[in-house]
Amino acid sequence: MNVVPLALYVVALAAYTWHFARRDPLIGRSATTLLVAAVLAHTFVIGMKTMEVGHLPLGGATSAISTFVLLLAVAYLCIEVTTDERAMGAFILPLLAALQAIPAFRPGLEERAAVLQGPLFGLHVSSLLFAYASFALACMIGITYVLLFKEIKAKHLGFFYARLPSLQVLDTMNQRAIIFGWVFLTIGLAVGAVWTWQARVYAPGDPRVQHMSLQDPKIFVALVCWAVYSFELFAARRIGWGGRRAAYLSVLGFAIVLLNFVPISYFLTRSHDF
Amino acid sequence: MHLLVVGISHRTAPVELREQLDFQARGLEGALRALAARGSTREVAVVSTCNRAELYVACDDADPARADLTTFFSDFHGVDRASLAGHIYDLADLEAAQHLFRVAAGLDSLVVGEPQILGQVKDAYTAATTARSIGPVLSRLFHSAFAVGKRVRTETGVGSGAVSIGFAAVALARKIFGDLKGRNVVVIGAGEMGKLTALHLKSHGVHRVTIVSRTMAHAARTAEAIGGASAAPWDELDALLAASDIVITATGASAPILTKAHIETVMRPRRNRALFIIDIAVPRDVEAAAGEIEQVFLYNIDDLQATVRENLARRTSEVVRAEVIVTEEVEKFGGWFRSRGAIPTVVALRQRFEAIRRAELARLDFKLSTLPPDVRARVDDITRLIVEKLLLTPTEQLKSIGDAETVGAYSEALTKLFGLGPQQPEETGEQAPRAAGRVEPFSREGRPKRASTGSERPEPREGREPR
Numbered sequence: 195m196n197v198v199p200l201a202l203y204v205v206a207l208a209a210y211t212w213h214f215a216r217r218d219p220l221i222g223r224s225a226t227t228l229l230v231a232a233v234l235a236h237t238f239v240i241g242m243k244t245m246e247v248g249h250l251p252l253g254g255a256t257s258a259i260s261t262f263v264l265l266l267a268v269a270y271l272c273i274e275v276t277t278d279e280r281a282m283g284a285f286i287l288p289l290l291a292a293l294q295a296i297p298a299f300r301p302g303l304e305e306r307a308a309v310l311q312g313p314l315f316g317l318h319v320s321s322l323l324f325a326y327a328s329f330a331l332a333c334m335i336g337i338t339y340v341l342l343f344k345e346i347k348a349k350h351l352g353f354f355y356a357r358l359p360s361l362q363v364l365d366t367m368n369q370r371a372i373i374f375g376w377v378f379l380t381i382g383l384a385v386g387a388v389w390t391w392q393a394r395v396y397a398p399g400d401p402r403v404q405h406m407s408l409q410d411p412k413i414f415v416a417l418v419c420w421a422v423y424s425f426e427l428f429a430a431r432r433i434g435w436g437g438r439r440a441a442y443l444s445v446l447g448f449a450i451v452l453l454n455f456v457p458i459s460y461f462l463t464r465s466h467d468f
Numbered sequence: 469m470h471l472l473v474v475g476i477s478h479r480t481a482p483v484e485l486r487e488q489l490d491f492q493a494r495g496l497e498g499a500l501r502a503l504a505a506r507g508s509t510r511e512v513a514v515v516s517t518c519n520r521a522e523l524y525v526a527c528d529d530a531d532p533a534r535a536d537l538t539t540f541f542s543d544f545h546g547v548d549r550a551s552l553a554g555h556i557y558d559l560a561d562l563e564a565a566q567h568l569f570r571v572a573a574g575l576d577s578l579v580v581g582e583p584q585i586l587g588q589v590k591d592a593y594t595a596a597t598t599a600r601s602i603g604p605v606l607s608r609l610f611h612s613a614f615a616v617g618k619r620v621r622t623e624t625g626v627g628s629g630a631v632s633i634g635f636a637a638v639a640l641a642r643k644i645f646g647d648l649k650g651r652n653v654v655v656i657g658a659g660e661m662g663k664l665t666a667l668h669l670k671s672h673g674v675h676r677v678t679i680v681s682r683t684m685a686h687a688a689r690t691a692e693a694i695g696g697a698s699a700a701p702w703d704e705l706d707a708l709l710a711a712s713d714i715v716i717t718a719t720g721a722s723a724p725i726l727t728k729a730h731i732e733t734v735m736r737p738r739r740n741r742a743l744f745i746i747d748i749a750v751p752r753d754v755e756a757a758a759g760e761i762e763q764v765f766l767y768n769i770d771d772l773q774a775t776v777r778e779n780l781a782r783r784t785s786e787v788v789r790a791e792v793i794v795t796e797e798v799e800k801f802g803g804w805f806r807s808r809g810a811i812p813t814v815v816a817l818r819q820r821f822e823a824i825r826r827a828e829l830a831r832l833d834f835k836l837s838t839l840p841p842d843v844r845a846r847v848d849d850i851t852r853l854i855v856e857k858l859l860l861t862p863t864e865q866l867k868s869i870g871d872a873e874t875v876g877a878y879s880e881a882l883t884k885l886f887g888l889g890p891q892q893p894e895e896t897g898e899q900a901p902r903a904a905g906r907v908e909p910f911s912r913e914g915r916p917k918r919a920s921t922g923s924e925r926p927e928p929r930e931g932r933e934p935r
Contacts (some may be wrong), residue, residue, distance in 0.1 A: 346644065347759070347765065361643065361645075362645045362742070363646045363743065409925070436741075436763075437740065438763075439762070
């Protein structure tokens with residue numbers, strides 16, 4: 195089922211890239227239309243899954259990735275519609291397509307243990323997915339910032355100069371995405387901690403609950419992420435680390451998020467191995 | 469019908485001559501009226517800018533019109549004909565169309581792709597429409613030219629990139645800061661170059677412009693010349709730099725006035741907010757190493773000139789793509805233009821059929837007169853409808869033919885088959901048009917054709933072709 199949205203994401207990716215190179219408004223509009231189609235198809239797929247299992251598919255790492263891709267696509271579409279700026283699509287779509295390939299080719303089982311039910315768990319997962327989607331946007335905006343920054347600094351006004359919005363706009367967009375993501379990351383971590391505390395009481399025998407400590411890579415790396423983004427926010431305001439440095443930090447932060455999201459979730463963590 | 473352009477441009481004539489032949493200065497409307505009154509043309513439009521003066525006309529006979537238009541240039545402007553020789557050029561039919569398309573696309577401009585020319589071509593069209601000197605041929609020509617201008621602008625990079633120092637500076641500032649509203653500009657030095665660049669930024673909405681000079685009086689004078697700018701003494705420079713976003717340096721100093729260390733100290737209180745320094749002084753006012761500071765964007769006059777050159781080169785490389793668009797549109801226009809050769813035949817054919825219908829109705833009048841009036845009206849309607857329907861397909865077919873030769877052959881065949889020649893006027897009771905193949909654009913279906921000598925100027929709105 196996840197293959198249909200994947201195919202649409204890939205076609206949209208091609209259209210966005212083509213639009214970025216040729217800057218033909220017609221291709222741009224087609225690209226947006228394709229992405230909207232992909233989002234609708236994806237929403238349908240997730241909706242069907244929800245009906246099938248009786249709750250939002252957030253439990254397994256695979257379903258979480260699928261939901262994350264949808265959130266990111268929606269967040270990007272919001273930015274595109276509000277700023278009328280399609281250049282970023284060429285940078286976001288590869289990520290969407292790559293991540294969607296995981297649920298498309300490795301359909302995870304959505305079985306939720308009793309311990310993983312309840313509103314706190316849902317809030318925990320959805321907050322973090324929102325946070326990660328924001329960080330993904332911030333990362334892509336950061337990459338484009340650096341590309342444009344380098345062209346202007348090197349006084350070689352070429353490809354990106356002609357296509358990207360101004361440094362100031364990119365910086366503001368990046369900061370907003372980071373603030374948004376940081377707030378949800380904080381909520382998600384806090385809710386996770388409260389949930390663990392409760393689970394220790396109600397389900398002390400669950401092997402996952404027993405591993406929920408700072409020694410678990412998933413939890414540890416999530417806290418590292420929080421530290422990186424907290425520093426970025428602080429540095430941008432207090433010591434003038436805006437612009438390119440903030441852009442680099444956004445890329446670093448999201449690299450850690452991805453690390454946590456894909457390899458650690460699948461292979462290393464023992465507390466979050468759903 | 470022929471298209472003709474006669475004119476001069478920056479490519480063929482020096483500025484002194486162009487000034488003498490400026491239609492705008494003498495009043496475009498007067499020129500259009502004077503030209504129309506000469507009678508050698510059917511439709512006229514005048515494109516007049518500081519770089520060109522061109523007459524676009526539709527006429528029956530190209531050669532006399534060409535000579536007459538040249539005479540018009542010298543008559544209207546009071547310039548000796550001999551002094552025009554070698555400067556004036558003329559192009560006919562599709563070459564004339566191609567010329568206007570290239571002009572509208574900015575391909576014939578002094579600076580390739582400059583944007584004003586399309587507006588000027590539109591002005592020429594508006595003026596000609598207001599003066600009612602334009603008909604279907606030029607109207608179609610100009611609208612095609614607007615389409616070419618628009619296509620070239622959106623589909624190619626011919627109009628992209630700044631091609632002057634001032635524009636390049638503004639474009640860069642916008643790429644760094646986005647909106648320039650609320651940005652503060654400091655100009656160091658009270659010279660002309662600094663003033664011009666500041667004026668440019670000011671016209672793009674910067675918040676405040678402050679002029680700093682070693683001599684306060686000079687700064688005050690420049691600030692006044694810019695209008696809305698303020699002057700500040702030299703010892704306030706550091707405070708101003710800390711609060712500014714864009715710095716223009718244009719002093720005559722022989723050694724750098726802003727060193728890397730100096731700018732580093734200024735950047736600290738700014739918390740690394742971006743600073744765009746435009747150094748247009750020669751020798752340079754800002755140490756080149758200052759450009760290494762994070763969030764400092766330093767461009768000197770050579771850098772700006774290099775971007776201008778790059779942009780010009782990019783525009784030139786896009787010209788080929790623009791020319792392809794021009795060629796496509798000329799072909800499209802050519803198809804329409806040539807198909808107009810069929811119009812006289814179409815008109816003649818319709819008149820012939822209509823005449824037969826009327827003659828038959830008149831012949832049967834003694835029978836029809838017994839019928840009640842509403843039935844007679846119905847008979848009239850029905851017969852007219854039959855004629856319309858019979859003619860619909862041949863008309864459409866004839867008008868869709870793209871090449872003149874086929875149009876000529878078909879027209880000749882129709883003329884022979886239906887006896888459309890001038891020998892039957894007594895039979896139809898109406899004056900049939902002259903030989904087919906000649907274009908009579910102002911005729912209207914069903915209307916008796918005037919003996920067209922070209923001296924009568926039809927109303928522009930009446931220039932519809934028969935459908």
